[in-house]
Amino acid sequence: MKDAFERFGLLINDRVIKTPIAIASMAGIIDGAYVLQRAEHTGIGFMGGYSIDRPTMEAARTLAASGSRREFLYEDPVEELGSQLRQLEKSTVVPGFNLRGSEPASFAGIAEALGDRVVYEIDAHCRQPVMVAAGSGESLLKNPETLGAVVRALKEKDVTVSVKIRAGVAPDDHRLARKLWAAGADILHIDLMDFGSAKLRQIRNSVPLILIANNSITTFDRMKEMLSHGADLVSLARSSDEKTLAALDAGITHYADEEGWYNAPKQLCRGGDVRALTFCCMPVKECPLIPTLSRIGISKEEYLRLKMAAVRGTPLEGGSQTCFGSLCWCCKTSSPCMFRDITVKQLGLSKREYMRLKRELSDAMICEVFRELPPDETG
Ligand SMILES: Cc1cc2nc3c(=O)[nH]c(=O)nc-3n(C[C@H](O)[C@H](O)[C@H](O)COP(=O)(O)O)c2cc1C
Ligand code: SF4
Ligand code: SF4
Numbered sequence: 001m002k003d004a005f006e007r008f009g010l011l012i013n014d015r016v017i018k019t020p021i022a023i024a025s026m027a028g029i030i031d032g033a034y035v036l037q038r039a040e041h042t043g044i045g046f047m048g049g050y051s052i053d054r055p056t057m058e059a060a061r062t063l064a065a066s067g068s069r070r071e072f073l074y075e076d077p078v079e080e081l082g083s084q085l086r087q088l089e090k091s092t093v094v095p096g097f098n099l100r101g102s103e104p105a106s107f108a109g110i111a112e113a114l115g116d117r118v119v120y121e122i123d124a125h126c127r128q129p130v131m132v133a134a135g136s137g138e139s140l141l142k143n144p145e146t147l148g149a150v151v152r153a154l155k156e157k158d159v160t161v162s163v164k165i166r167a168g169v170a171p172d173d174h175r176l177a178r179k180l181w182a183a184g185a186d187i188l189h190i191d192l193m194d195f196g197s198a199k200l201r202q203i204r205n206s207v208p209l210i211l212i213a214n215n216s217i218t219t220f221d222r223m224k225e226m227l228s229h230g231a232d233l234v235s236l237a238r239s240s241d242e243k244t245l246a247a248l249d250a251g252i253t254h255y256a257d258e259e260g261w262y263n264a265p266k267q268l269c270r271g272g273d274v275r276a277l278t279f280c281c282m283p284v285k286e287c288p289l290i291p292t293l294s295r296i297g298i299s300k301e302e303y304l305r306l307k308m309a310a311v312r313g314t315p316l317e318g319g320s321q322t323c324f325g326s327l328c329w330c331c332k333t334s335s336p337c338m339f340r341d342i343t344v345k346q347l348g349l350s351k352r353e354y355m356r357l358k359r360e361l362s363d364a365m366i367c368e369v370f371r372e373l374p375p376d377e378t379g
Helices: 002-008 032-037 054-066 077-087 104-114 129-133 138-142 144-155 173-183 197-204 220-227 242-259 274-279 289-296 300-311 338-346 351-369
Strands: 021-023 044-051 094-100 119-123 160-166 187-191 210-214 233-236
Touching: 002 242, 021 242, 032 044, 032 077, 044 054, 044 077, 044 119, 044 233, 054 094, 054 129, 077 094, 077 104, 094 104, 104 119, 104 144, 119 144, 119 187, 129 138, 138 144, 138 160, 144 160, 144 173, 160 173, 173 197, 187 197, 197 210, 197 220, 220 233, 220 242, 233 242, 242 351, 274 289, 274 351, 289 300, 300 351, 338 351
Parallel strands: 021 044, 021 233, 044 094, 094 119, 119 160, 160 187, 187 210, 210 233
Antiparallel strands: none
């Protein structure tokens, strides 16, 4: 697991995520046994959706009786979830539960009973009319105050909170993401529908939360597209078969070992997200850097100061033969450059280590960009 931490740098609930691949929930299908069978190539397993209060448990019965959907049915959610969780006790997969409920207290009750070993995912995604009528799923996206209250109720139990959303349902996904950040969410799990990576980049540019990209991610190319536009992990539901998971896991492990930063952004001028500031040069020309700085509210002077301070005392500080006298202004290794490559070599670094240092620089800059939590508008 030490290798996995060095490779991906992902920790949730104080546990190393061994690969940036999650199984996304499918009601009536994804339970402990399903995740366990795919444990070798899974970082997080979101079991469920599980209904956790009277209105949603009744909605699940109605759906199952109609024959249109499979559902998990039980009398006591705590007992059922506890038994699923026990199946993953010895596994390396970090467990998550996708939960359908309508009241903050229902979510808090489950967290109280199951403790902090689990990721609690609020299902704000389901669009089945009976679930929505029960006040859960997509209904929460239309009632951000209730959704915010559910996030806060879970955070009061000191647990990790994910919110599963479907892009394009809330009037403004950027504002929704900011509201969820302010309310205390840790993870946004986004079904991108047909919006693709541009929507993901918009959300990446809005919040510093862990982002999981979802929908039709079945090939390594599509996975890489998501990771290079802001995703920390990708998730699969319908295609979460062992063969597909194994292929994605092998692809991303190889890529991370070769490149040094498994989810490195594209450069800003090639459609990259805010993390790409790590590859930007000094603001001396007309290019997307200047409008990006003004959008995130950082002056040119602050950008210069911030970047130079972040690399002080690190190998990226050097680089007298490069365009701007320091590797902190240098481009991604995928952009060919003899001067950067010679400097990196003279410093005794591999290209992989250079990219790892660029990731550290990006992390430091992201902390500054998102220094101020927005006011909680859902409270
Ligand atoms: C049969 C089925 C049941 C689903 N149940 C849930 C659910 O309970 N909660 C939820 O958040 N998403 C649910 N989803 C949505 C999936 O998690 C996922 O967002 C969607 O299928 C798109 O991802 P994919 O292309 O990897 O399948 C369900 C999807 C399917 C096909
Ligand atoms: S500073 Fe360089 S890398 Fe950044 S947007 Fe401008 S041209 Fe592209
Ligand atoms: S030296 Fe090369 S990598 Fe560095 S800023 Fe100039 S062109 Fe980019």
